[in-house]
Amino acid sequence: MEIKTYHKATSLKEAYQLLNASTKNILIGGGAWLKMSTQSVETVIDLNALNLNQIIDHDDYIEVGSMVTLHDFESHESIISLGKGFLGTAVGSIMGVGFRNIATVGGSIVGRYSFSDLITSLVTLPVKLIFYPFKEMPLESFLLSKEKVTDILTHIIIEKRSGTGYFKKVSNSGLDFAILNVAVFKEQGQYQIAIGSRPGGALIAHEALDFLNSQPLVNDEVIEQTANIVLDTIKLGSNKAASEEYRKALAKAYVKRGIKEVSS
Amino acid sequence: MKVQFTLNGRNRIFEVSPDEYLLETLRNNHITSVRNGCDESTCGVCTVLFDSKPVLSCTMLTARVDGHHITTVEGVQNEVEHISHYFGDEGADQCGFCNVGLALTLHALKSEIKDPTDEEIKTYIVGNLCRCSGYQAQFRAIKRFLGDQK
Numbered sequence: 001m002e003i004k005t006y007h008k009a010t011s012l013k014e015a016y017q018l019l020n021a022s023t024k025n026i027l028i029g030g031g032a033w034l035k036m037s038t039q040s041v042e043t044v045i046d047l048n049a050l051n052l053n054q055i056i057d058h059d060d061y062i063e064v065g066s067m068v069t070l071h072d073f074e075s076h077e078s079i080i081s082l083g084k085g086f087l088g089t090a091v092g093s094i095m096g097v098g099f100r101n102i103a104t105v106g107g108s109i110v111g112r113y114s115f116s117d118l119i120t121s122l123v124t125l126p127v128k129l130i131f132y133p134f135k136e137m138p139l140e141s142f143l144l145s146k147e148k149v150t151d152i153l154t155h156i157i158i159e160k161r162s163g164t165g166y167f168k169k170v171s172n173s174g175l176d177f178a179i180l181n182v183a184v185f186k187e188q189g190q191y192q193i194a195i196g197s198r199p200g201g202a203l204i205a206h207e208a209l210d211f212l213n214s215q216p217l218v219n220d221e222v223i224e225q226t227a228n229i230v231l232d233t234i235k236l237g238s239n240k241a242a243s244e245e246y247r248k249a250l251a252k253a254y255v256k257r258g259i260k261e262v263s264s
Numbered sequence: 265m266k267v268q269f270t271l272n273g274r275n276r277i278f279e280v281s282p283d284e285y286l287l288e289t290l291r292n293n294h295i296t297s298v299r300n301g302c303d304e305s306t307c308g309v310c311t312v313l314f315d316s317k318p319v320l321s322c323t324m325l326t327a328r329v330d331g332h333h334i335t336t337v338e339g340v341q342n343e344v345e346h347i348s349h350y351f352g353d354e355g356a357d358q359c360g361f362c363n364v365g366l367a368l369t370l371h372a373l374k375s376e377i378k379d380p381t382d383e384e385i386k387t388y389i390v391g392n393l394c395r396c397s398g399y400q401a402q403f404r405a406i407k408r409f410l411g412d413q414k
Binding site for chain 1: 314
């Protein structure tokens, strides 16, 4: 990547104005993925001086600054306590600690990376994104939206839940991208299931959840049917990492395992 | 552009381009203990400490470091020499290319996690690859080193 100017923003207003002054200006989170880009950038806008690297534990929700690094996120007690640590499991599986001390939560979300372990786990929880200057939106709506991001993600609001989470990343090696991600969360008899790295971006399995969450009893037969609906309604495809057939076999096995694990 | 940061306890000013990575800046200024391995954010041999936390210098823009503290092995020389004895005793020292990054990661692990479990050790050092040893010797050396620090 070629960068002509590096600017350390002194306020959100200044960063916002600069971001929207040219299509060749970009925000930098940790900058971990910039290296892989071949684009030419006029100005990189650094948000590190704007105090967006805090995690604040409120009564009903956790407020995560967009510049919190992945390693600080996975290590924070409030995050560890959610869903019996499944968010930490997901984020802790991303590359090595030297990488996770650079990459940020906000950068991972705004990039809408299809292979994101963070996004697949996070989308099973009620999560709201706060953008400067005004916008708020649920994480799932943001992921489904194709619009270019012209606002600045400042905070991620995670509603506290007392349920249990499950996360499984399947990859060819420990430092590789996921072939498939599966996240399941259960609270008070209601489930959430998300499938990521399909190889497309993470999706919530709504049709399967409509079926599963309406069952009076979740037994092996119901779990089998749920997994089959996931395969019928969530598009899984092929790329050089894995075939569609292999992804389907993985998804079926890990959706069933995830439901059983959070139900036990 | 000018970038100013503390390198191993000394205030330094470097003239860099906006798209220059820290690995390049350090090696261009004769800090050659920082190794260039994969240059793709994977192998961990370029690890340095950024405000005491291990980071991949091949992945961090030098401009991002402005106003912060960077530590290479020269900044924690006594401890790294101490660690290297454990590596030597366990036969973990072969080509040695990965040792510098691993030693700095181990230094950070010791500060961050008190009395880590085997699983926590493995998770923490997973991003520091070694192509000689198969990791068992390093793991034994790290366990002994951390055990003797108690």
